[in-house]
Amino acid sequence: MALLEISQIRKTYATGEVALRGVDISLNGEEVVAVLGLSGSGKSTLLRCINRLVEPDSGTVMLDGVNITKLNKSALRKARRNMGMIFQEFNLVERLTVLENVLSGTLGSSGTLRSIFRAFKPEDVKRGMALCARVGIIDHIRKRADQLSGGQRQRVGIARALMQRPKILLVDEPTSSLDPKIGAEVMDLMSSISKEDGIPMLISVHDVQLAKKYSDRIVGLQNGLKIFDDRTATVDSESLDRIYDMAS
Template identity: 50%
Template sequence: MLKITDLVKRYGSGEPVLKNLDLTVEGETVVSVIGSSGAGKSTLLRCINRLVEPTSGSIVLNGAELTKLRGRELRMARRRIGMVFQSFNLVDRLTVMENVMSGRLGYLSTWAAVSRRYPKEDIRRAFELMERVGIAHYADNRADGLSGGERQRVGVVRALMQQPEILLADEPTASLDPKTSEQIMQLLRDLAGELKLPVLINIHNVTEAKQYTDRIVGMRYGRIIFDDAPAALTEDAMEAIYSGSPAADRAGAGLKEAS
C-alpha cells in the first residue's frame, strides 16, 4: 500500500507545486493522474521515487517511510519502485536483454554488474517477462532498432525486473500512436492484476484514463480536486480540473472542497 500524507513540494522559494496532498493506493489498483500541464503530476511521481526531494509530508510504501531515507537505504527503497517513462529511457546501443537486465542493477554486486554476470534466475525471469509482453524474439537486437511500442515494452519489463512493489508511469503512452498507446495501457492494466501491483499513471488522454484505469485522480495547481471512479468523472469535474487559473485556485475554488 502507498500512503501519502500532507505532501508538500516547493522548488526554490516559489509557491509550492504540491500543496498538502493526501493519496492512498492499495493492492492492484490502476490509478490515473490527470490535470493540466504544470498541475504537478510529474512532481508527485518524482517525490515518490525521490528523484525530487519532498519539502514536507510523508510517503509510506508498505510500511516504510520513504521521505527520510538517505544513501544505501534510499537505493534499496528505490528498487522497490518501478518507473516507466514517456521517452522510454533505454540505452540505445545496448541490446533489449541488456536494457532489461539493467533493472536488476540495484540488486547486484558492483562486480556482477560491471561484468554483466547475471544470475541464472534473473535471466530466466527476464525471458519470462519478455515473452509475456511479446518482445522475447528481440532479446539480442539493439534497442534503437525497435518501434516505440516495442521500446516501451522493454521499459516495462526493465521496471518489472526490479520486482517492484509499485509501478509509476509518467505519460507512458504520450510518444505512441493511438493503437499502440491503447495496447500499452491494456498491458499495464493486465500486469497490475497478474503481479498484484498498484500502478500510478500520469496521463493526458482522459478517454484512455477512463477506459483502462480503476480510479482517476484529478490534479489542479498542486492539489487533488477529484478522486473517484472513472464513471464519476462528469463534465463538471472535467471543467474543474482543466479550467481556472492559479489565482482562482488560491481563492479556494476546488471540487473536492466544494462537494
C-alpha cells in the same frame, strides 16, 4: 493501512516554480489510480517525489509501512526496488541491448560491479527472457535499444520495471510519445499485467478517455493541488471539466 500513503507532499523547484502544494493520495492493493491533469499540473513531480527522484520539500510517503521520505541513501536504493517506474520517454540505455536493459532492473540487488561486467545471474537472465516474451519483445532481445520502435521501447521499459518484482508500478504518461493505436496496446498490456499479477499502478495521464478506460479511481491534479479523488465509475463530468477549465 494502505499500501501507498502520500501525505502533504510539497515541492518548490530551485527556480521558484511551485509544483506541488500539499498533495495526499492513498492507494490500496490491486488498484489502478490515474492522476489526471494538464501539462504543468505536477504529475511527473508527484510520481518522482514518491521514489525521491525528486526530493520533496516536506510531506511523507509511506510504502508498505516504510517511511520512504526518511530513508538514507542506501536504504532508499533498496526501497526503490519495490517501486517499478515506467517513463514517458522510456529512459532506456540506448547502447545496451534489450535484454541488458531489462536486466538492469536487477541493478539494485546485484550491485554496480556485477552490472558493469554484465555478469548477470543465470536465474535473472532466465526471468528477464520470460518477461521479454511476456511483453512481446522476445524476437528483439539482442537488438540495441536505439534500434527499436517507440512501442517496442516502452515494452522494454515495462519488462525492466517488472524485473524488480515491484510492489507498485509508478507510470508517468507512458503513451504520450506513442501514436494512439500503439499507445492503446501499451495501456492494455500494463493493465492486464497489473491485474494478473495484482500489482497496483499509479499512472499519470492528461487524457480523460485514457483515465476513464483504465483506472479504478481518478485523482484530479490542478496547479499542484488535488481537486478531486473519485471512483472512476462515479466521477462526474463537472469534476473532469474543471481540470480543463484552466486551459481555456
